[in-house]
Amino acid sequence: NAGVTQTPKFQVLKTGQSMTLQCAQDMNHEYMSWYRQDPGMGLRLIHYSVGAGITDQGEVPNGYNVSRSTTEDFPLRLLSAAPSQTSVYFCASSYSRVRVAGELFFGEGSRLTVL
């Protein structure tokens, strides 16, 4: 199994451009989420989804959109990139969605630089 696959691994954008970070998992997990990791800030939750058609905001949702049309895919869209969105983005999935949080499986990350 591939686990959680993120693409692209690296991306450079200019301020104002839009792009989509792709995330796919092949473990039939209901729960999927996006984090960003910045030096000295730890990981911060952007958006998450507990199943197809259901998404919700995390700690830092502004400037990002998500959708969940299938169980496997959870893309993260940057609407108008800003230098403050320069970060490493991680997608994570889990088999559990209620009460007892299950183990999160992480992708290898997508490093985004906004000039």
Next chain:
Amino acid sequence: SQQGEEDPQALSIQEGENATMNCSYKTSINNLQWYRQNSGRGLVHLILIRSNEREKHSGRLRVTLDTSKKSSSLLITASRAADTASYFCAPYLFQGAQKLVFGQGTRLTINP
């Protein structure tokens, strides 16, 4: 907040020594998880301890949980160079939605 706070922020020890990292949190929890992150990689789940458990082992890892003190510790015994990584705790409390929040982690360096 469910966010855990790891202590120390950085730890450097000699290979073969034991490493202990601590995590404190502020709310009651359903469980607490520990993760490892090697440089430039995604996080990897190490161990999950439920709120009604006090201690759990997995190989060279030992996790304790003290819900009265709202704290947990991760002990790595007989450390190896490959244990060099950042370690994160994630306390979890179900509040109508599943959100796992991470702190800044402990950066562990094992010196040969």
